[in-house]
Amino acid sequence: MGIPGAVPECFVREGVYRALLQAARRLPEGMGMVVLDGWRPWRVQQYLFDTLHEAIHHHHPSLDEGELMVRTREFVSLPSRDPLAPSPHLTGGAVDVTLCDADGMPLDMGTQFDEAIPASHTDHFETLKAPSAAQRQARNNRRLLYHVMHVAGFTNLPSEWWHYDYGDQLWAHYSGGGVARYGPAELDTIENRWRRQFSDS
Numbered sequence: 001m002g003i004p005g006a007v008p009e010c011f012v013r014e015g016v017y018r019a020l021l022q023a024a025r026r027l028p029e030g031m032g033m034v035v036l037d038g039w040r041p042w043r044v045q046q047y048l049f050d051t052l053h054e055a056i057h058h059h060h061p062s063l064d065e066g067e068l069m070v071r072t073r074e075f076v077s078l079p080s081r082d083p084l085a086p087s088p089h090l091t092g093g094a095v096d097v098t099l100c101d102a103d104g105m106p107l108d109m110g111t112q113f114d115e116a117i118p119a120s121h122t123d124h125f126e127t128l129k130a131p132s133a134a135q136r137q138a139r140n141n142r143r144l145l146y147h148v149m150h151v152a153g154f155t156n157l158p159s160e161w162w163h164y165d166y167g168d169q170l171w172a173h174y175s176g177g178g179v180a181r182y183g184p185a186e187l188d189t190i191e192n193r194w195r196r197q198f199s200d201s
């Protein structure tokens with residue numbers, strides 16, 4: 001999507017990968033899971049945050065900075081490399097996922113991935129009094145995704161139907177009193193290995 005610093009691969013922690021496999025294997029025959037995003041460099045997190053902040057400011061110029069931050073943080077976490085409070089995607093513990101059919105075509109989840117609107121809240125279609133057939137289908141697809149991810153040990157971010165966590169701070173929070181297993185991570189590149197080696201000696 002032309003995001004500066006973005007990596008083409010979807011990297012996740014090994015524990016997350018294994019849990020994703022468990023979730024995908026629970027899907028009905030002919031259905032698959034698509035991983036849309038995993039580990040993210042800090043620069044990408046900052047870019048996403050600034051871009052959404054700017055877009056909201058443009059559409060709602062009367063919002064003060066506090067309100068702008070709340071609206072932005074609903075859909076993009078604060079960029080942070082702090083080992084005690086890293087942005088979830090910087091840890092390799094957060095994943096953005098959706099479901100697809102046997103041809104790999106994405107199922108209707110009711111909104112596009114990353115649409116920053118209230119309908120992206122995971123429970124949006126649960127709250128409708130008289131949902132249409134399409135809305136019921138989207139609701140059922142979200143329920144299925146939630147179910148297989150939950151059974152595999154993931155927690156969901158309530159403001160985004162696609163965002164799930166395993167082992168990071170959001171996971172610790174939403175699974176109730178747990179402690180995060182994963183801090184901020186860097187790619188295991190030769191540059192990073194050598195940098196680590198020399199800083200250790």
Ligand SMILES: C[C@@H](N)C(=O)N[C@H](C)C(=O)O
Pocket residue numbers: 037048073074075076077087088089094096114157160163
């Ligand atoms: C940007 C979106 N895909 C996402 O991952 N949002 C969450 C809240 C995040 O940035 O951690």
Ligand SMILES: [Zn+2]
Pocket residue numbers: 037089094095096162163164
């Ligand atoms: Zn996410």
